[in-house]
Amino acid sequence: MKMVIGGAFQGKHAYAEETFAIHEGWADGLDCKLEDIFSCKGMKHFHEYVKMLVREKKDYSEFVKELFDKNPDLCIVCNEIGYGVVPMDKFDREYRETVGRICEQLAAGSQEVHRVMCGIGSKIKG
16 A cells, blocks of 8 residues: 655645556545445545545444455555644544544555655655
């Protein structure tokens, strides 16, 4: 598994496409089905996919294990959403925490993790 993280609108998806030569087979966490992640080559907007998991009340620890088993070559592109002011809304706090916890587990098991800022990527693992 590979991960590309960074702030919103920093060029993460373009960086992932170029760096890992994945030009087709991307799913979009904004509008895909929950099962799409197990068959795609890459997923952009992974943080939005996690929002669906939280809404569906899925057990994310089992999800992470299943993802490594079913799609170990996946490239995940995710916004870093844990910085800044803690949201007042309970759902938003739970969502933000879940994104962080899932990304922590995925990064631990990933072969490579890159961080992109202003379109410039830095390999932070691998």
